[in-house]
Amino acid sequence: MDLSIVSVGHLARTLLQRLAEGDYLDSETRHLIQDAMVSDIERLSIRSQLDEELAEEQRCIAMNILTAYRCFNVEDALQMNKIFEHRTSDCVQVTLPRSAGTPDRNNKQYRKYLQDLVLNDLAPFKGEIDIVQPIISDASARTVVAKVHGQVHAEGRSTIHDHTVWFLYFTEDRDKVWKIEVWVDSKKAYEFQQQLAEWHKKNAGSNSSSAKQTDAQNGKPK
Template identity: 35%
Template structure:
């Protein structure tokens, strides 16, 4: 019989591997139907997203992020609290340069550990502050070109 700790760790790894699949289905596979995805730090001003909202956000991301690879660096797991923390990095390519982000995910699991009911994701704010304005400018120029 698999222990709760092993199940939670497998679920956390499956969550992160969903980014390597880079599909909405892969990203939502181990989330509960009412899962909430919180983007941190709050100073970035990103809203909390349910699965439908996260899927819409991801569709925007997949237009500009290619060859994405999520690498799990470490996972700390607490089965008594039905939580785990993962440190990961993501690498990919965008039309405006290399994508190299770093993450810390807090996972809150269901009682049996097979689903994530809440995820809190910290991102590298310095990296995002440099990349996001360039990506926004690129996307605006593409939209303007499409209107011509």
């Protein structure tokens, strides 16, 4: 048996069993065992270093995606491109739990959702986010987990607070994110949707009144 390719765990179990049965280890065998253990430790060290490098790469990409939301407003619309920069073309954003009532969205659908929020629903507004450290990055699972605290100050409305947990799933080369799961507080998500609905209703009434006033000024019949 080539001891250099045997794991330390398997080797230890085998040796303990043989020693318990009264076997004796000669000098040559002891040296072979020592070489195998050193080789195994070196492999583990190299693998650990590689995993940490990959984990850090994932962590940096996750930070780039999340910090893009920090500057995402009407005045800096180019930041939207940074939100999608590290996503695959078929990336899906999922909001959980399902009781939050938010549909899954592909890139096109999610981009439109963000545009509607920024240009219509929340404008004018100011958003702030805080990415909680540390960000957990598992290279072997190709997954990053991050906790995000956010709040939105929209004119004429109360401040919206949001606490979410993001799961970002990476492709095999860890260059892109193919799926994002965002866990939200379903109660707060419902309250947010209610606030948007009220704002839509109020805004629609305001637009209708403005249109009637304009028609009256132009002499058009009601």
